[in-house]
Amino acid sequence: MSDTNTIVHDVIVVGAGLAGTWAAKIAAEQGVRDVAVLSKIHPLRSHSGAAQGGIAAALGNVRPVPDSGPRGPLEQLPDGATPVDNWELHMFDTIKGSDWLGDQDAIEIMVKEAIDIVYEYEHMGCVFSRTRDGRIAQRRFGGHSAPRANFAADWTGHVLLHTIHEQALRHGVKFYSEWYCMDLIVEDNICRGVVAMEIQTGKIYTMRARAVMFGTGGYGRAYKITSNAYANTGDGVAIAYQAGVPLMDMEFVQFHPTGLYKHGILMSEACRGEGGYLLNANNERFMERYAPDKMELAPRDLVSRSEQTEIDQGRGVEADGQGIYLDLRHLGREKILKRLPQVRELAIDFVGVDPIDALVPIQPTAHYSMGGIPTDADGQVIYDAEGTPVTGFFAAGECACVSVHGANRLGTNSLLEASVFGRRAGYAIARFLESGASLQSVSGDPAEKQRQRVQRLMAGNGKSSESVEKISQELKTTMTNQAGIFRDGERLIQASGTIHRLRERFANARVMDRSSCFNTDVLSALETEHLLSFSELIVAGALERKESRGAHFRTDYPKRDDENWLKHTLAYQTPDGPRLAYKAVNIDWEKYPPQERKY
Amino acid sequence: MTNNGKMQSVTLRVLRYNPEVDQKQHFQEFQVEYTADTTILDALHQIKAEQDGSLTFRRSCRHAICGSCAMNVNGKNILVCKTPLRTQLDRKNRVTIRPLPFLPVIKDLVVDRSAFWEEYQRVRPWLIAPPEAPEKEFRMTPEEVEALHNAETCIMCGACYSSCQVVALNKKYIGPHALLKAFMRVMDPRDTEPGERLDEVSGSDGVFRCHTIFNCIDACPKGLNPTEAIETLRKLVQKRQAFVAARQERQKTLLPVESSTAPAAAD
Numbered sequence: 007m008s009d010t011n012t013i014v015h016d017v018i019v020v021g022a023g024l025a026g027t028w029a030a031k032i033a034a035e036q037g038v039r040d041v042a043v044l045s046k047i048h049p050l051r052s053h054s055g056a057a058q059g060g061i062a063a064a065l066g067n068v069r070p071v072p073d074s075g076p077r078g079p080l081e082q083l084p085d086g087a088t089p090v091d092n093w094e095l096h097m098f099d100t101i102k103g104s105d106w107l108g109d110q111d112a113i114e115i116m117v118k119e120a121i122d123i124v125y126e127y128e129h130m131g132c133v134f135s136r137t138r139d140g141r142i143a144q145r146r147f148g149g150h151s152a153p154r155a156n157f158a159a160d161w162t163g164h165v166l167l168h169t170i171h172e173q174a175l176r177h178g179v180k181f182y183s184e185w186y187c188m189d190l191i192v193e194d195n196i197c198r199g200v201v202a203m204e205i206q207t208g209k210i211y212t213m214r215a216r217a218v219m220f221g222t223g224g225y226g227r228a229y230k231i232t233s234n235a236y237a238n239t240g241d242g243v244a245i246a247y248q249a250g251v252p253l254m255d256m257e258f259v260q261f262h263p264t265g266l267y268k269h270g271i272l273m274s275e276a277c278r279g280e281g282g283y284l285l286n287a288n289n290e291r292f293m294e295r296y297a298p299d300k301m302e303l304a305p306r307d308l309v310s311r312s313e314q315t316e317i318d319q320g321r322g323v324e325a326d327g328q329g330i331y332l333d334l335r336h337l338g339r340e341k342i343l344k345r346l347p348q349v350r351e352l353a354i355d356f357v358g359v360d361p362i363d364a365l366v367p368i369q370p371t372a373h374y375s376m377g378g379i380p381t382d383a384d385g386q387v388i389y390d391a392e393g394t395p396v397t398g399f400f401a402a403g404e405c406a407c408v409s410v411h412g413a414n415r416l417g418t419n420s421l422l423e424a425s426v427f428g429r430r431a432g433y434a435i436a437r438f439l440e441s442g443a444s445l446q447s448v449s450g451d452p453a454e455k456q457r458q459r460v461q462r463l464m465a466g467n468g469k470s471s472e473s474v475e476k477i478s479q480e481l482k483t484t485m486t487n488q489a490g491i492f493r494d495g496e497r498l499i500q501a502s503g504t505i506h507r508l509r510e511r512f513a514n515a516r517v518m519d520r521s522s523c524f525n526t527d528v529l530s531a532l533e534t535e536h537l538l539s540f541s542e543l544i545v546a547g548a549l550e551r552k553e554s555r556g557a558h559f560r561t562d563y564p565k566r567d568d569e570n571w572l573k574h575t576l577a578y579q580t581p582d583g584p585r586l587a588y589k590a591v592n593i594d595w596e597k598y599p600p601q602e603r604k605y
Numbered sequence: 606m607t608n609n610g611k612m613q614s615v616t617l618r619v620l621r622y623n624p625e626v627d628q629k630q631h632f633q634e635f636q637v638e639y640t641a642d643t644t645i646l647d648a649l650h651q652i653k654a655e656q657d658g659s660l661t662f663r664r665s666c667r668h669a670i671c672g673s674c675a676m677n678v679n680g681k682n683i684l685v686c687k688t689p690l691r692t693q694l695d696r697k698n699r700v701t702i703r704p705l706p707f708l709p710v711i712k713d714l715v716v717d718r719s720a721f722w723e724e725y726q727r728v729r730p731w732l733i734a735p736p737e738a739p740e741k742e743f744r745m746t747p748e749e750v751e752a753l754h755n756a757e758t759c760i761m762c763g764a765c766y767s768s769c770q771v772v773a774l775n776k777k778y779i780g781p782h783a784l785l786k787a788f789m790r791v792m793d794p795r796d797t798e799p800g801e802r803l804d805e806v807s808g809s810d811g812v813f814r815c816h817t818i819f820n821c822i823d824a825c826p827k828g829l830n831p832t833e834a835i836e837t838l839r840k841l842v843q844k845r846q847a848f849v850a851a852r853q854e855r856q857k858t859l860l861p862v863e864s865s866t867a868p869a870a871a872d
């Protein structure tokens with residue numbers, strides 16, 4: 007079957023960030039001839055490019071200057087000296103960071119392959135910052151016990167993304183730039199393709215493939231204050247869920263401690279990695295009270311909660327008391343210009359403050375989605391706790407949940423995750439096709455359903471014509487206030503009710519733009535529908551999980567509860583709303599049994 | 606001063622075009638409220654949400670790193686996401702926004718960058734590294750890395766391309782963005798084809814077409830200097846042989862002897 011409304015490829019990857027592009031490049035390199043990548047924005051605009059601080063790997067290129075203390079200066083590893091870092095340490099830090107909810111088999115794969123993939127980036131042309139002797143430079147990052155953030159100044163994601171995109175072009179990958187995926191076609195637990203809109207014309211196509219991979223990124227846009235790009239609306243997770251795939255650990259959303267005040271735009275953790283302080287209204291380095299050992303370099307969940315506590319107890323800064331200060335002044339002009347040039351400009355552009363000589367107002371900002379589409383370590387999407395595959399469907403990167411980050415991700419581990427598991431998915435897809443996977447039939451006309459969805463948005467339903475934007479704003483406020491850094495049963499129940507009402511209102515909402523060409527009004531409406539869809543799961547998972555672990559903090563259940571809650575949440579779509587099930591965590595009980603998490 | 610909450614009002618004049626209804630482009634005026642914090646992108650969003658959902662523009666990161674939102678504001682190409690509205694008011698308290706000039710318009714502020722991307726691909730933007738990869742990294746000095754910064758941070762927004770007089774007159778010209786990329790690859794000590802690359806950019810559509818009018822430098826929102834890169838390429842074209850020979854010499858030391866025998870960092 008092939009007509010003007012149907013497009014066929016061997017492999018269709020949705021998402022052109024690091025995860026999707028790695029998978030496409032590897033599949034092409036492995037001999038799959040016809041690999042196509044769809045991206046709703048130009049591939050080089052993908053959010054991976056916004057990552058600043060670094061990508062983790064225990065290369066052991068630098069070490070702390072001996073006897074200089076845990077926050078002292080770093081030096082290149084002298085010839086012949088023993089490295090201070092190795093993958094086992096990286097593994098332990100990641101497990102501890104995850105509050106023991108990360109799957110340890112997947113974490114082991116990631117930290118081991120980290121070393122090799124950073125070198126592969128370097129061989130492909132990535133321009134990393136260097137040590138004096140020409141090796142890749144490394145800096146400290148929160149929750150990591152050794153300096154292992156490999157970086158290119160503070161535009162690491164940008165250089166990684168450009169590098170992998172260039173190599174994918176070199177290998178003949180076909181990019182569909184500005185195509186919007188609307189639906190995933192799954193029948194009998196076998197994935198058969200997707201439905202997508204060519205944004206420039208508004209035409210909607212059925213796109214069939216022998217394998218489909220999602221690298222659609224995170225869902226931080228469900229919150230009002232967020233570091234995430236406009237594109238990070240969690241389309242992939244919502245689309246998979248609608249197609250019957252469960253979502254895992256959605257309640258775990260990371261808040262980053264240093265978003266620019268009011269804007270949420272990220273001031274990289276590298277600010278603290280390079281030695282920056284956090285100060286409250288009394289000019290105190292308040293982290294002394296919360297993490298006396300790691301101080302500002304404690305993991306993000308802990309630092310964000312500490313900031314919020316300071317704010318809630320009246321020690322915040324700025325007019326409304328909702329801010330905290332980031333102090334970089336003592337780092338000196340030269341270091342700031344060399345190591346943090348981008349964040350300096352952001353502070354100047356957005357809050358009018360030059361960190362070289364002034365305090366930067368910041369506040370916690372929604373940043374990273376730990377949850378997502380459940381996969382095994384080869385990107386194969388799985389359907390249940392037993393690991394039943396959704397045949398032909400792969401996922402990696404922020405939209406996926408392998409799970410290496412568990413309840414809280416460490417900085418620099420997600421560029422790593424997207425790269426390592428994107429690459430592994432690429433190999434797995436090539437093997438899957440090699441093993442004879444064929445194009446599967448598609449029943450009916452799935453594109454027609456999506457055309458009707460768009461028409462409905464344009465026509466409204468005659469009853470009312472509520473603005474989509476208002477619904478979207480109300481959702482974001484609700485998520486920030488009631489399912490944010492601190493949660494409790496009462497507020498979560500309220501949030502659940504609000505989302506339910508917003509979904510009802512959405513059914514009557516209507517867009518203003520009726521044209522076919524480049525209709526971003528329709529796209530925002532579809533994105534809002536996706537936000538509403540998965541936000542319900544964040545709240546449902548959070549309400550059910552009666553404990554505090556990593557980024558999920560319940561003031562009514564402030565302790566971690568391993569006896570009852572050392573397990574992953576799986577959320578399934580049913581006609582009566584989400585059904586929750588649970589899945590065991592992969593733990594090496596001999597080597598890495600759960601411990602108290604202290605910093 | 607970080608949060609001057611005072612509301613003020615301004616007129617945004619936006620050059621609009623919807624191919625499904627308009628014969629040609631036309632200006633439309635919108636009143637928007639703003640504070641000291643409001644960026645031009647915020648103002649466009651405000652219009653889209655409250656006044657006219659059909660207003661069309663590209664954006665994603667909203668902090669000057671993805672390259673989506675380059676537009677022409679009061680005659681200058683800028684990134685609207687990082688530009689506070691208050692800095693762009695003209696004497697009549699207006700801000701005039703047009704799509705990037707010299708490029709075909711798809712709708713409102715969205716332009717067709719196909720030619721721009723074709724030129725990018727034409728210079729083979731990928732590194733062509735030595736065939737034998739070392740076990741660890743190729744060694745590069747901090748100075749060699751620094752020399753690439755001028756090109757490495759390019760976000761491909763098209764502000765330079767669409768302000769370039771040569772591009773405007775000659776659609777075949779490679780353009781400042783792609784020449785900057787070519788510069789980056791030529792200068793990279795790991796690249797094995799600097800000679801071929803120099804040949805590719807020295808044709809009639811390449812570096813010698815540049816009239817050094819410097820529009821690209823003025824336009825670049827990241828403060829990069831494509832003209833300087835183009836000048837460097839010109840000089841290297843003249844010294845091609847010596848440069849290629851020096852590169853071959855340099856590549857012998859990309860890998861220090863001890864590191865190829867030392868054990869891997871971990872394992």
Ligand SMILES: Cc1cc2nc3c(=O)[nH]c(=O)nc-3n(C[C@H](O)[C@H](O)[C@H](O)COP(=O)(O)OP(=O)(O)OC[C@H]3O[C@@H](n4cnc5c(N)ncnc54)[C@H](O)[C@@H]3O)c2cc1C
Nearest residue numbers: 021022023024025046054059060187223403404418420421
């Ligand atoms: C400001 C910021 C800084 C960060 N810094 C770091 C850091 O220093 N270190 C680190 O490790 N991590 C960092 N992170 C996290 C990290 O950048 C991301 O987790 C990672 O880049 C995600 O990569 P990805 O490939 O999964 O998705 P993305 O890069 O987000 O790509 C998603 C892709 O999917 C496409 N897409 C989405 N929906 C659709 C659809 N419906 N149809 C078609 N295409 C679609 C998009 O167009 C895009 O191409 C940072 C994150 C932020 C927000």
Ligand code: FES
Nearest residue numbers: 665667672674686
């Ligand atoms: S929105 Fe990304 S550069 Fe402006």
